[in-house]
Amino acid sequence: MSRLWAESWRIGLGADRVEALRLRPFTRAQVAAQGSASVDAGAAPLADRVAAALGLALADAGAGAGRGSATVVLSNELVHYAVLPWQAGITRPAEVQAVAQLHFQRLLGDAAQTCSVQCHEGGWGQPVLACAVDNALVDAMRAALAERGLKLASLQPLLMAAANGLRGRLADDAALAIVERDRVCLARWSGGRPVEVASRRAGAGANTPPGTVVAQELALSEHGAPAQPVDVLLVGPQARWSATDGLGARLLNPTPGPLALAGEA
Structure with a gap:
């Protein structure tokens, strides 16, 4: 039996795991059905492997050939970030x-030619947060959604989704550590805007605990450590955090939440 309303989905897209959540009608975070799939570790391009896992996760959640839209949150493993200083002579969006x-061409070399770049401007005198995502990944994801009758409504890097969801809970001078299974992304806030971003492997995928990575990055930060404890957001079922000597931390969610709902925390 076909549904009378368009389905609304939240998708969490990671380099090792994909989540698909169908939401209850007219809600933002109430889950009606869910599915997940691991990303194959084969030799095929990552974009193809992630898209294949997306198809499996949607099938696991009971996605049919109906109609609907999907909001996709990209793991920080799939995004490159940069904070660009404000320049008085460069103010137009195209500039x-x-x-x-x-900047990303210098950072990534030839790989930057195949990336889409988004800029999140903070207004006059504020730095710009830029992010780059592989075009092949976005195209493969769109195709996998289309096979299930779904359109891409929104594509959000995890850092941006989390920051939007936590708006009002972060101090003007703060540090936010987003911890996934294999990665920690540390964003240093000043004046209510991100002024530094570092994204490094940590946790299960490295020999360095997330807390140690955060302490190292704060020691290197031009802005230093914030006056209050570091805010820590755990994302994904295998995200873990342990106390680190000399580093004050406040767990925003002691139980890790799904990547797909990071913006609704």
Whole structure:
């Protein structure tokens, strides 16, 4: 029997695991059905392997050939970040975009040619948070959604989704550590805007605990450690955090939440 309303989905797209959550009608985070799938570790391009896992996760959640839309949250493992200093002579969106493109070309080399770059401007005098995502990944994801009758409504890097969801809970001068199974992303806030971002492997995928990585990055930060404890957000079922000597931390969610709902924390 076909549903009378368009389905609304939240998708969490990671390099090792994909989540698919169908929401109850007219809600933002109430889950009606859910599925997940591991990303194959084969030799095929990562974009193809992630898209294949997305198809399996949607099938696991009971997605049919109906109609609907999906909001996708990308793991920080799949996104490159950069904070660009404000420049008085570069204020038009096209100019800011060009500067960000050049930055990622220096950072990523030829790989930057196949990436889409988004800029999140903070207004006059504020730095710009830029992110780059592989075009092949986005195209493969769109195709996997289309096979199930779904359109991409929104694509959000995890850092941006989490920051939007936590708006009002973060101090003007703060540090936010987003911990996934194999990665920690540390964003340093000043004046209510991110001024530094570092994303490194940690946890299960490395020999360095997330807390140690955060302490190292804060020691290198031009802005230093914040006056209050570091805010820690655990994302994904295997995200873990342990106390680190000399580092004050406040767990925002002692029980890790799904990647797909990171923006609704």
